[in-house]
Amino acid sequence: MCGIHGIYRFDGQGVAPELLSAMGNVTRHRGPDDEGMHIDGACGIAMRRLSIIDLAGGHQPLSNVDQTLWLVCNGEIYNYRELRTELQGKGYHFKTGSDSEVLLHLYDAEGDDFVLRLNGMFDFALWDVRRRRLLIGRDRLGVKPLYVLQDGQWLAFATEAKALLKMPGVSAKLNRNAVASYLHLGYVAAPDCIFKGIRKLPPATLLAVENGQVREWRYWQLSPRINQSLSEREWIDRVRAQLEESVRMQMVSDVPIGAFLSGGVDSSAVVGLMAKHSQQPIRTYAIGFTGGEAEALYNELPYARRVAELFGTRHREIVVRPDVVSLLPKLLWHMDEPLSDTAFITTFLVSGFARQDVKVILSGVGGDELFGGYRRYLGEHYAQRYRRLPGWLRHCAASIAGRLPSDRHSSLLNILRLAKGFLSSAEMNADERYRSYLQVLDRETVSALLMHPDATRSDPLGLAFAAAGNEDPLNRMFAVDAQTQLPDDLLMLTDKMSMAVSLECRVPLLDHQLVELAASMPAAIKVRGGRLKHVLKESLGDLLPKDILDRKKRGFGTPMGAWLKKELAPLLRRLLAPEVVQARGLFRQPVVDRLVADHEANRIDGTDALLALLNLEIWSRIYLDGRDPVDVAAELKSYLA
Numbered sequence: 001m002c003g004i005h006g007i008y009r010f011d012g013q014g015v016a017p018e019l020l021s022a023m024g025n026v027t028r029h030r031g032p033d034d035e036g037m038h039i040d041g042a043c044g045i046a047m048r049r050l051s052i053i054d055l056a057g058g059h060q061p062l063s064n065v066d067q068t069l070w071l072v073c074n075g076e077i078y079n080y081r082e083l084r085t086e087l088q089g090k091g092y093h094f095k096t097g098s099d100s101e102v103l104l105h106l107y108d109a110e111g112d113d114f115v116l117r118l119n120g121m122f123d124f125a126l127w128d129v130r131r132r133r134l135l136i137g138r139d140r141l142g143v144k145p146l147y148v149l150q151d152g153q154w155l156a157f158a159t160e161a162k163a164l165l166k167m168p169g170v171s172a173k174l175n176r177n178a179v180a181s182y183l184h185l186g187y188v189a190a191p192d193c194i195f196k197g198i199r200k201l202p203p204a205t206l207l208a209v210e211n212g213q214v215r216e217w218r219y220w221q222l223s224p225r226i227n228q229s230l231s232e233r234e235w236i237d238r239v240r241a242q243l244e245e246s247v248r249m250q251m252v253s254d255v256p257i258g259a260f261l262s263g264g265v266d267s268s269a270v271v272g273l274m275a276k277h278s279q280q281p282i283r284t285y286a287i288g289f290t291g292g293e294a295e296a297l298y299n300e301l302p303y304a305r306r307v308a309e310l311f312g313t314r315h316r317e318i319v320v321r322p323d324v325v326s327l328l329p330k331l332l333w334h335m336d337e338p339l340s341d342t343a344f345i346t347t348f349l350v351s352g353f354a355r356q357d358v359k360v361i362l363s364g365v366g367g368d369e370l371f372g373g374y375r376r377y378l379g380e381h382y383a384q385r386y387r388r389l390p391g392w393l394r395h396c397a398a399s400i401a402g403r404l405p406s407d408r409h410s411s412l413l414n415i416l417r418l419a420k421g422f423l424s425s426a427e428m429n430a431d432e433r434y435r436s437y438l439q440v441l442d443r444e445t446v447s448a449l450l451m452h453p454d455a456t457r458s459d460p461l462g463l464a465f466a467a468a469g470n471e472d473p474l475n476r477m478f479a480v481d482a483q484t485q486l487p488d489d490l491l492m493l494t495d496k497m498s499m500a501v502s503l504e505c506r507v508p509l510l511d512h513q514l515v516e517l518a519a520s521m522p523a524a525i526k527v528r529g530g531r532l533k534h535v536l537k538e539s540l541g542d543l544l545p546k547d548i549l550d551r552k553k554r555g556f557g558t559p560m561g562a563w564l565k566k567e568l569a570p571l572l573r574r575l576l577a578p579e580v581v582q583a584r585g586l587f588r589q590p591v592v593d594r595l596v597a598d599h600e601a602n603r604i605d606g607t608d609a610l611l612a613l614l615n616l617e618i619w620s621r622i623y624l625d626g627r628d629p630v631d632v633a634a635e636l637k638s639y640l641a
Contacts, residue, residue: 002060003030003499004072005158006045006125007167008134008209015044023163024048029334030074030159030499036060038070038127043134045125047072064104065093068129073100074159075122075144076506078249083117099252100124107135112206115219119249119512123159123201133210140220140512141366142190142203142487145495147336149198155209160496161198161336165623170197172623179586180450181458182616186340186440186608187489189460194337194619203487220512222482224469227520232535235525238517239371240539246511247273250362258283258358260350260505261315263303265373265533265540265549266364270508272543274362275311284313285354285361287346289559290321298559307548318353324563325571325636328618329629334500335493338619340440340612342558344493351498351505361503365494366510369481370518371536372474372527373553375418376437380473381530383426383433398423417605430473431465438485440608449591460484474523482515561607565600567640572596572610574639575617584620587613 005023007015020037024046031048038045038061047060062071077083080099083106088094092105099120106114107126112135121143126135136157138146147161149170158164165172173196182188190200201207204220230238247270251257259271261284274282286304301317308315322345331348332338354361368374387394400423425436436442438461447453461484468479491507498505508514518526521535528534537549564572574580576596578589592613599606621632 002072002074003027003048003159003163004046004074004123004125005163006043006072006134006136006156008155009042009153010155010212011153012042014041015039017044019166019168020044020046022166023158026163026166027158027160029502032502034059036072038063038072040070040127040129043127043132045070045072045127045134047074059096060098060100062096062098062101062104064108065095069104069108070127070129071100071104071124073103073122073124075120075124075139076250076252076504077102077118077120077122078252078511079117079119081252112208112219115206121506121510125157131210133208135206135208136201137206137219138201138203140204141482141491141510141515143491143495143507143510145492146201147193147198148201148207150214151197155214157201161193161195162333162623164198165195172626173197174620174624176452176586177458179616180446180453181460182338183441183446183449183609183612184439184443185460185484185489186612187485187492188337188339189484189488192458192460195623200488222479222516222519224475224479225520226472226475226522228522232525232538235521235535236539239514239535242511242514242517243269243509243539244273244276246508246514247362248277249511250506250508251277253360255359256283256357257360257362258285258354259313259362260284260354260364261286261304261307261313262300262364263305263307263548264300264364264551264553265537265544266367266509267304268307268364268544268548269367269536269540270362270364271307271313272311272540275313282311282313283354283357284308284315285350286315286317287350287353288317288319290319303548303551307544310545316353316357318350320349322349322558324558324560324568325640326633328615329622329632329636331497331500332615332619333622333629335496337492338612338615339489339493340608340615341489341493342560342607342611343490344497345558345560347493347497348500351503352501355501355503359502359504360506361498362506362508363494364509365490365507366486366515367533367536368553369478369486370509370515371533372478372523373533375532375553376434377474377477377527377532378530379422379425379433379437380430381527382422383430387426394426398427430476434473434477434480435461440612445591445595449587449595451586451588472523474527475519478519478523478526482519560611561599561605564607564610569600571636571639572614575614575636576610580617584617586616 024035027048035048060072077099080102083102087105121139123138123144123146147158149156149164156164156167175196178188178192178194188194190202193199205218207216261267261271288299288301425433464480464483468476494505525535576592581587581589595606598604621627622629
């Protein structure tokens, strides 16, 4: 695990080593153990390393025996042992025990298609000396991020966008074309980036530079074909077998390893299967909150404790009342881009807690998207029943919906929030109804909010729906999530927040073979009637107790919406004050004021929308205004004094 970066100059001039060093210094947190670079005229590749496998011999860049191929790789290749044995049988000589070295010889043996043989999470850069060719790539699901900056002089790349700001003549400028979709979704979807001139390389994508020409292509995508030939029992058995194999493979490490544990189905399954394949007790880490009702709703420690006792783990818990004002500037600097998902706060806190003991952690991220764990996946199920009601009754229900209160931090109001969301969208077609569940702000509100609403016509969700190519509404939802929220929100924050504390986070539920298996499964097997994750739960019936399998889902976030109404209300008012909004020149103040008032009055649950606005302003102070995160944090704390 590390951070990689590099430069290819189109003018043929040499790459300055000082520039590569400056890029690496920005991302030292990703790789505090080692650094290295290789420069060959117009191309330079470099890395910062967090040592996980072959601690002594895994220094990068790596080269083959005759030094005609050079490589930097961030991530882990879980099937490297099998590939290594195969390549040795073909006469290839390995100089290290590093998992990354298989990429060099596999590329030599199979060309660009070598990437299809890899099981892992990765981004890489490979310099082919004979062809004077640079090849960079990203893993199938987008577990590891990769940013690209290209102009007429050079192409530069880096695991984190902030490293590219070290390029000569490059400064942090806002990409206004990304703001509308950011406000709509709460994150910036690939290939856009919040920085002007920088873009994300999409998941499962390769980019080659040769003879001054740049070519980019997708090397893998999920098949839309559904396998109708298997019985439910056969699906259950296949899911369990592949899940076990995924966890087993991802436990490979030469350093201590642990697992995040929330007590939900996904993390509990990972811990249970780790315990099955380990001779030693598994280390597990959980986070909880202190406070009132809102905090209690997010406190999953009793469930985590139950699972830890079941599998005899070495369990540690942290109970926090996070100093959000001090954290946000620091975390948004690490994130590179703003987002509204409060899970980035909890992920950072529990990562720092786990890093006291381990360098590698396994997470249950991805299970909801693969097997149908979100309530929004039941929208079509209930909509079919809703449409059977008389028209006059549906009309009355829709008129009542607009007057229902909404607040996710109260048990009763959260039920009303969900009912309001469903009733307001029940008459929409399946795609638009699903959009209404996903969006932070609807497109009409975004247009009203922006001073320049015509700055972009970007619609990442629309593009994802168009590419989904599946007539089954539920499987279309899964496909859309796999292209948007999963890589650009959940996996992005998981990578950035764990690597902020030099912790490698692995996601066995997103093993590509398990993902392909889930994608070919009929929707009725994944979600049976109103039961979410039906097939996954059935496959774990002998591993996890019923109270864990059937417990209600709770997101891995913070009660931010409640805090914004109480102790953080002064922060909200100051960061969204008329003089601040006017100086930034992005938003119309009356719309901002309405969002704040509606949230405080429980007319809407505006948690994500307000956090999107707050985080964009804090991000702007750090990156656009060039201020130190510590200085910004001190200013924010003064607002609460």
